[in-house]
Amino acid sequence: MTNLEDTIIALATPQPVGSNTGAIALIRMSGKRAIAIAQQCFHGKRLSEQPSHTLHFGTIRDEQKQPIDEVLLSIFRAPHSYTGEDSVEISCHASPYIIRSLLDLFTRLGARLAQPGEFTLRAFYHGKMDLTEAEAVADLIASRSKAAHDLAFRQMKGGISSEIAALREELIHFASMLELELDFGEEDVEFADRSAFRQMLERVSTRIGHLIKSFALGNAIREGVHTVLAGRPNAGKSTLLNALLQEERAIVSDIPGTTRDTIEEVLDIHGLAFRLIDTAGLREAGDQIEAIGVQRTLEKISTAQILIYVYDQSELAPEEVSRELEKLYRPGLYLLVVANKKDLCEQAPDLPGLPSALIEESAKEVKAKIISISAHDKKDVRRLADELYHLIVEDESLLESPMLSSLRQLEALRRTEQHLAKAKEGLQQNLTSDLIAWELRQALHHLGEITGEITADDLLDNIFSNFCIGK
Amino acid sequence: MTNLEDTIIALATPQPVGSNTGAIALIRMSGKRAIAIAQQCFHGKRLSEQPSHTLHFGTIRDEQKQPIDEVLLSIFRAPHSYTGEDSVEISCHASPYIIRSLLDLFTRLGARLAQPGEFTLRAFYHGKMDLTEAEAVADLIASRSKAAHDLAFRQMKGGISSEIAALREELIHFASMLELELDFGEEDVEFADRSAFRQMLERVSTRIGHLIKSFALGNAIREGVHTVLAGRPNAGKSTLLNALLQEERAIVSDIPGTTRDTIEEVLDIHGLAFRLIDTAGLREAGDQIEAIGVQRTLEKISTAQILIYVYDQSELAPEEVSRELEKLYRPGLYLLVVANKKDLCEQAPDLPGLPSALIEESAKEVKAKIISISAHDKKDVRRLADELYHLIVEDESLLESPMLSSLRQLEALRRTEQHLAKAKEGLQQNLTSDLIAWELRQALHHLGEITGEITADDLLDNIFSNFCIGK
Numbered sequence: 056m057t058n059l060e061d062t063i064i065a066l067a068t069p070q071p072v073g074s075n076t077g078a079i080a081l082i083r084m085s086g087k088r089a090i091a092i093a094q095q096c097f098h099g100k101r102l103s104e105q106p107s108h109t110l111h112f113g114t115i116r117d118e119q120k121q122p123i124d125e126v127l128l129s130i131f132r133a134p135h136s137y138t139g140e141d142s143v144e145i146s147c148h149a150s151p152y153i154i155r156s157l158l159d160l161f162t163r164l165g166a167r168l169a170q171p172g173e174f175t176l177r178a179f180y181h182g183k184m185d186l187t188e189a190e191a192v193a194d195l196i197a198s199r200s201k202a203a204h205d206l207a208f209r210q211m212k213g214g215i216s217s218e219i220a221a222l223r224e225e226l227i228h229f230a231s232m233l234e235l236e237l238d239f240g241e242e243d244v245e246f247a248d249r250s251a252f253r254q255m256l257e258r259v260s261t262r263i264g265h266l267i268k269s270f271a272l273g274n275a276i277r278e279g280v281h282t283v284l285a286g287r288p289n290a291g292k293s294t295l296l297n298a299l300l301q302e303e304r305a306i307v308s309d310i311p312g313t314t315r316d317t318i319e320e321v322l323d324i325h326g327l328a329f330r331l332i333d334t335a336g337l338r339e340a341g342d343q344i345e346a347i348g349v350q351r352t353l354e355k356i357s358t359a360q361i362l363i364y365v366y367d368q369s370e371l372a373p374e375e376v377s378r379e380l381e382k383l384y385r386p387g388l389y390l391l392v393v394a395n396k397k398d399l400c401e402q403a404p405d406l407p408g409l410p411s412a413l414i415e416e417s418a419k420e421v422k423a424k425i426i427s428i429s430a431h432d433k434k435d436v437r438r439l440a441d442e443l444y445h446l447i448v449e450d451e452s453l454l455e456s457p458m459l460s461s462l463r464q465l466e467a468l469r470r471t472e473q474h475l476a477k478a479k480e481g482l483q484q485n486l487t488s489d490l491i492a493w494e495l496r497q498a499l500h501h502l503g504e505i506t507g508e509i510t511a512d513d514l515l516d517n518i519f520s521n522f523c524i525g526k
Numbered sequence: 527m528t529n530l531e532d533t534i535i536a537l538a539t540p541q542p543v544g545s546n547t548g549a550i551a552l553i554r555m556s557g558k559r560a561i562a563i564a565q566q567c568f569h570g571k572r573l574s575e576q577p578s579h580t581l582h583f584g585t586i587r588d589e590q591k592q593p594i595d596e597v598l599l600s601i602f603r604a605p606h607s608y609t610g611e612d613s614v615e616i617s618c619h620a621s622p623y624i625i626r627s628l629l630d631l632f633t634r635l636g637a638r639l640a641q642p643g644e645f646t647l648r649a650f651y652h653g654k655m656d657l658t659e660a661e662a663v664a665d666l667i668a669s670r671s672k673a674a675h676d677l678a679f680r681q682m683k684g685g686i687s688s689e690i691a692a693l694r695e696e697l698i699h700f701a702s703m704l705e706l707e708l709d710f711g712e713e714d715v716e717f718a719d720r721s722a723f724r725q726m727l728e729r730v731s732t733r734i735g736h737l738i739k740s741f742a743l744g745n746a747i748r749e750g751v752h753t754v755l756a757g758r759p760n761a762g763k764s765t766l767l768n769a770l771l772q773e774e775r776a777i778v779s780d781i782p783g784t785t786r787d788t789i790e791e792v793l794d795i796h797g798l799a800f801r802l803i804d805t806a807g808l809r810e811a812g813d814q815i816e817a818i819g820v821q822r823t824l825e826k827i828s829t830a831q832i833l834i835y836v837y838d839q840s841e842l843a844p845e846e847v848s849r850e851l852e853k854l855y856r857p858g859l860y861l862l863v864v865a866n867k868k869d870l871c872e873q874a875p876d877l878p879g880l881p882s883a884l885i886e887e888s889a890k891e892v893k894a895k896i897i898s899i900s901a902h903d904k905k906d907v908r909r910l911a912d913e914l915y916h917l918i919v920e921d922e923s924l925l926e927s928p929m930l931s932s933l934r935q936l937e938a939l940r941r942t943e944q945h946l947a948k949a950k951e952g953l954q955q956n957l958t959s960d961l962i963a964w965e966l967r968q969a970l971h972h973l974g975e976i977t978g979e980i981t982a983d984d985l986l987d988n989i990f991s992n993f994c995i996g997k
Contacts, residue, residue, distance in 0.1 A: 068539040069548035069620065076667060077540035078645070078997030081550050081617070108581040110600055122679055124666075129581055129600070146552070146615075149540065150667045152675045174549070195595075196547060196621045204623045208593055526549030 059140075059180060062086030063169035064161045067525035071149045080149040082157055083525060084166055085142040085174055090130060092164045093143045097128055102143075107132035115145070117160050124153045138174050139181025172522025176515060179507060186507030186518065187215045190461050193522050194277055201326030202276045206460055215464070218266065218457040219505050222259050226499055229255055233492040249482065256479050263472050266459050273460035275360060275447050279321065279328035282443070285352045285383060286365035291395040294430040295365055296320065296333060299440060324444045332359070349382050361389040361446060368427065369399035376407035384410035389446045390423040393439065398429040422446050463518065467504045474498035530611075530651060533557030534640035535632045538996035542620045551620040553628055554996060555637055556613040556645055561601060563635045564614045568599055573614075578603035586616070588631055595624045609645050610652030643993025647986060650978060657978030657989065658686045661932050664993050665748055672797030673747045677931055686935070689737065689928040690976050693730050697970055700726055704963040720953065727950050734943050737930050744931035746831060746918050750792065750799035753914070754826045756854065757836035762866040766836055766901040767791065767804060770911060795915045803830070820853050832860040832917060839898065840870035847878035855881035860917045861894040864910065869900040893917050934989065938975045945969035 064084040071077055084093065094102045099113020111128045129144040136142040147153055162168060170176075175189050184192075191210030198204040206214075232247040286292050299322055322329040334352045356362055362383060366376050376392070384390065390413065394406065406425050413423055424442055428435035448454065459465050478494040503509035535555040542548055555564065565573045570584020582599045600615040607613040618624055633639060641647075646660050655663075662681030669675040677685075703718035757763050770793055793800040805823045827833055833854060837847050847863070855861065861884065865877065877896050884894055895913055899906035919925065930936050949965040974980035 067548060067550040068552065069542045069546045071540045071667075072543075072546060075540045075543060076994050077538060078667060078994055079538040079552050079554075081539065081552060083550075108583075110579040110581060110602075112579075121676075122683075124679070125682075127600075129598075131581075144617075148663070148667050150669045150675065152669050152671065153666070156675075192619070195624070196542075196549060196619050198621045198623050200623065204621065204627075205592075208595070211596075523547050523549055 059177065060087070062088040062092060062166045063173055063177075064158065064166040065169040065174070065525040066154055066158065067144070068149070071151055071154075077149040079146055080154050082145040082147065082154070082161075083142065083174065084145070084161060085136065085138040085140045085169075085177060086166070087141060088165060089141045089143045090132075092161060092166055093128060093145070095164050096123075096160055097126075099128070102128070102130060105130050107135050115147075115157060115160070117156070118163070123156045123160065124148055124150075134181065134183075137183070138177040139183045140177060169524060170519070171524045172519030172526060175522060175526055176519045179515075184211075185213075185216050186510075187219070187461075187464065187505060188213060189507075190463070190518060192526065194460065196523065196526065198277075199321070200276075200279070200323055200328035202454065203279075203328065205326075205454075206273060206276050206458060210458075210460065215266075215457050215459065216506050218262075219502060222262060223499065223502050223508075225255055225259055226495060226502065230492065230495040230499060233488050233495060236488045237492060253479070253482055256475060256482070260472065260475050260479070263468055263475070266457065267465065267468055267472065269453070269457070270459040270465045272447065272453060273458035274462075276327060276454075276458075277460040279330040280361060280443075280447055281332070281359040282322075282329045282361040282363060283332050283334060283352065283355045283359040284363045284365065285334045285356075286393075287367075287371070290365045290367050290371075291430045292333065292365050295393065295395065295436070295439075296331065298430055298433070298436040299331075322440075324440045325448075327444060327447060329361075329443060349379075352383060353385075356383060356385060356388065359388070361391060361443065363391045363393060363443075365393045365395050367396045367399075368394040368404050369396045373405045373407040377410075380407065380410050381412075384412055386412055386416055391439075391442060391446065392423070392425040394425065394427040395430055397427045397435075398431065403427060464505050467501045470501040471498045474501065530648065531558070533559040533563060533637045534644055534648075535629065535637040536640040536645070536996040537625055537629065538615070539620070542622055542625075548620040550617055551625050553616040553618065553625070553632075554613065554645065555616070555632060556607065556609040556611045556648060557637070558612060559636060560612045560614045561603075563632060563637055564599060564616070566635050567594075567631055568597075570599070573599070573601060576601050578606050586618075586628060586631070588627070589634070594627045594631065595619055595621075605652065605654075608654070609648040610654045611648060640995060641990070642995045643990030643997060646993060646997055647990045650986075655682075656684070656687050657981075658690070658932075658935065658976060659684060660978075661934070661989060663997065665931065667994065667997065669748075670792070671747075671750070671794055671799035673925065674750075674799065676797075676925075677744060677747050677929060681929075681931065686737075686928050686930065687977050689733075690973060693733060694970065694973050694979075696726055696730055697966060697973065701963065701966040701970060704959050704966060707959045708963060724950070724953055727946060727953070731943065731946050731950070734939055734946070737928065738936065738939055738943065740924070740928070741930040741936045743918065743924060744929035745933075747798060747925075747929075748931040750801040751832060751914075751918055752830040753800045753802050753832040753834060754805060754823065754830040755802055755834045755836065756805045756823045756827075757864075758838075758842070761836045761838050761842075762901045763804065763836050766864065766866065766899075766907070766910075767802065769901055769904070769907040770802075793911075795911045796919075798915060798918065800832075800914060820850075823854060824856075827854060827856060827859065830859065832862060832914070834862045834864060834914075836864045836866050838867045838870075839865040839875050840867045844876045844878040848881075851878065851881050852883075855883055857883055857887055862910075862913060862917065863894070863896040865896065865898040866901050868898045868906075869902065874898060935976050938972045941972040942969045945972065 062084060063086055064082065066080060067083040068077070068081045071080065090102050096115050096117065097113050098116055100111050102111065105111060107130060109130055113128060114125050115123045117123055124147045127146040131142040133139060133141045145157065147157060158168065175192055178184050179186060179189050188211050191207045194207035195204065195211055198207050229247050229252050235246050284292055284296060300320060320331045322331055332355050334355055364380060364383065380392065392407065397403065409423050424446065426439055426442055428439055430436065459468065474494045474497040478491050478498065481491045481494060500509050533555060534557055535553065537551060538554040539548070539552045542551065561573050567586050567588065568584050569587055571582050573582065576582060578601060580601055584599060585596050586594045588594055595618045598617040602613040604610060604612050616628065618628060629639065646663055649655050650657065650660050659682050662678045665678035666675065666682055669678050700718050700723050706717050755763055755767060771791060791802045791804070793802055803826050805826055835851060835854065851863065863878065868874065880894055895917065897910055897913055899910055901907065930939065945965045945968040949962050949969065952962045952965060971980050
């Protein structure tokens with residue numbers, strides 16, 4: 056995958072399928088021979104004489120001079136291209152036959168079909184972007200909500216990179232002084248002021264801790280918030296769901312779940328996507344059936360971040376609700392208990408108790424909320440949507456600050472944190488400089504992995520294979 | 527639809543859907559204000575100062591200066607663009623959110639979402655192409671076989687236009703002399719040499735006749751040849767179908783029928799697409815069931831061009847085959863009777879007789895062929911594929927000559943032919959010049975409709991509404 060000598064080619068726009076044809080398709084080619092290969096089949100101006108960032112109309116003909124298509128061809132000269140290499144983009148008619156014929160022709164003329172993400176990988180190799188920026192390109196393309204888009208766009212413009220670079224710089228400063236001490240070996244000098252060193256480690260660790268904590272929000276923004284809707288039949292779940300979907304802007308009416316065969320509704324609240332999984336309804340009947348209903352709901356809850364539990368407060372006693380919540384709750388889950396049909400109650404009944412496991416956790420960060428509504432009442436539904444949003448976004452200002460959104464980045468940062476903790480420990484226990492220096496080097500290594508100053512081939516493969524072909 | 531004052535915009539590439547995302551999407555905008563509207567949100571170079579056919583990197587921001595995407599923007603200045611108007615193409619990241627946000631932004635800034643085909647309609651209005659060329663653009667995008675592609679490409683380059691123009695010129699010459707005679711009214715002069723006139727009408731009619739005849743081939747190439755596969759269970763239909771699909775290149779494994787719910791296999795033979803509709807199999811059992819089987823097959827045959835009837839010649843007597851063919855045949859159908867399983871026959875049995883209706887027709891152009899094969903034998907299958915191809919393409923040189931491929935063109939040409947016939951009749955009966963001149967004017971009118979020298983709004987609506995949006 057890392058052979059930069061090849062000239063690579065791919066269809067960069069979606070495949071025309073069925074009635075989703077489009078008028079135009081874009082084929083992109085990058086590499087040392089891109090312009091020369093294009094020249095072999097392009098009949099129009101001499102491409103080698105054309106400046107960068109110009110467009111040329113002409114006909115592409117095969118080896119027998121048979122025309123394949125009239126195209127608009129764009130020229131980009133290194134380093135002023137996406138990849139940093141000489142590149143050509145061909146805008147042709149979006150016919151499956153033409154696309155296939157052009158790709159076939161270009162590969163016969165010496166180009167190679169690109170791997171997923173290979174254009175962006177080359178942009179990385181040629182210093183056009185670091186790894187967090189490259190990952191953000193894929194996130195940007197996948198983004199379906201305003202929050203996901205804004206986060207990806209900021210990351211693409213180096214949102215997290217500058218934060219990581221600043222931390223790295225601080226660490227490198229002390230690490231190099233420690234290395235200097237090692238050079239002097241036996242002489243037992245201390246170039247690195249131990250107290251300033253300790254303060255620096257504290258400071259860096261705190262900032263890394265914040266970044267690690269930001270992953271929960273970043274990931275929720277990027278992936279959408281997995282939300283399970285549960286409750287007994289006739290609790291008003293469907294009414295609530297429909298009211299929510301009407302009130303807010305549904306991005307898409309349904310997305311087939313990736314790992315399950317349920318249909319999700321996606322709800323956009325203030326630009327944040329909530330992926331709502333409706334459950335079949337917990338039966339009131341015999342224990343056997345109820346157990347099955349609970350079991351199914353528990354399975355769905357196991358990967359969810361929020362459980363919305365809806366009940367009819369004019370019918371169901373708070374104690375029964377508490378009992379059901381006890382069964383459904385798992386630690387870490389955010390809970391929104393919706394006491395529905397308040398319009399049917401002459402006076403407000405008691406609210407149910409929260410699950411005991413949740414109360415035990417409450418020293419840590421626990422999020423739960425009970426809200427009494429009438430799903431028929433638009434105002435209540437808007438209030439409920441706001442509650443949902445604020446379960447995830449406690450502080451709007453966090454949306455603007457650097458945020459981790461990739462599991463890879465999170466893992467590298469956790470490893471960084473571990474080695475920094477050991478370095479701090481070593482400092483406290485007055486361990487020798489070489490042991491502390493080793494921990495610092497490890498921490499720097501993992502920090503460098505995030506932006507790609509430190510890379511390994513398998514890491515790159517892993518990142519870029521998640522891209523679409525043509526990017 | 528014909529308001530040329532508006533600046534129109536559309537997504538020109540296929541919509542990213544599910545995993546078919548692509549890296550890039552292309553949004554195209556055309557009209558007087560295209561460059562000015564783009565300038566309002568594009569942060570980069572001053573677009574108004576940039577020459578035609580140049581590409582510019584920049585950021586598109588909304589009214590609150592929030593970035594939507596980093597894009598490559600292409601500028602085309604009138605008349606050097608597809609539409610002949612000032613145009614802008616924006617190559618952005620293929621995120622559904624970004625595409626929607628950009629289209630929303632541009633419409634807020636004064637552009638209007640384009641109707642299907644509206645860009646090409648503008649190209650027509652601005653004299654960049656005539657109607658046959660415009661229709662060919664849609665055909666080119668829809669083309670899925672080499673033959674369909676080559677035909678559409680030739681039409682797009684004026685393949686039929688020049689033929690029509692030549693015919694028109696001949697007619698206009700005589701028509702104008704006839705009109706001159708009318709001007710001289712009572713004086714009874716003849717500017718148009720009646721014998722040369724008659725010869726011209728013969729010549730033009732013959733060429734129009736050829737063009738009308740070419741529609742069968744042109745339509746088969748454009749739409750694919752509708753082919754029905756029928757026969758009793760165990761006749762070897764499936765074996766044959768699989769052998770054909772393996773031997774030849776299947777373009778797509780299945781295409782849902784547009785008007786029926788059967789699945790078609792598409793078989794590419796020498797670049798020509800055959801749309802094979804498999805039938806459930808004609809039962810041997812009771813008459814009732816057999817009747818239903820025949821009825822279903824007849825329904826499928828009613829829109830087909832070729833019937834491939836397969837039978838097991840080691841089992842089924844030729845008389846029975848003849849009887850079944852009688853039931854299935856309808857006039858005009860091409861018939862390929864496949865006597866299968868010749869490997870199981872010690873000596874070749876008699877071949878069945880052809881349907882009587884077919885024999886009655888044989889004075890006219892009738893196509894039928896009986897071929898004895900073994901579906902297990904690759905060589906036979908290739909021979910059968912060749913037979914199929916030659917049922918449609920009798921003479922390969924016809925593939926290179928001007929060909930009608932659109933029903934609209936066919937109808938206009940038929941009307942032209944009718945008026946020419948009446949003109950010839952009038953000439954023979956020595957009718958007055960004014961009557962003959964009227965027929966010529968009508969003929970010229972319909973001939974002009976083909977390329978669009980004569981247009982009506984509803985005609986244009988009809989043509990361009992079949993386009994995809996963005997073209």
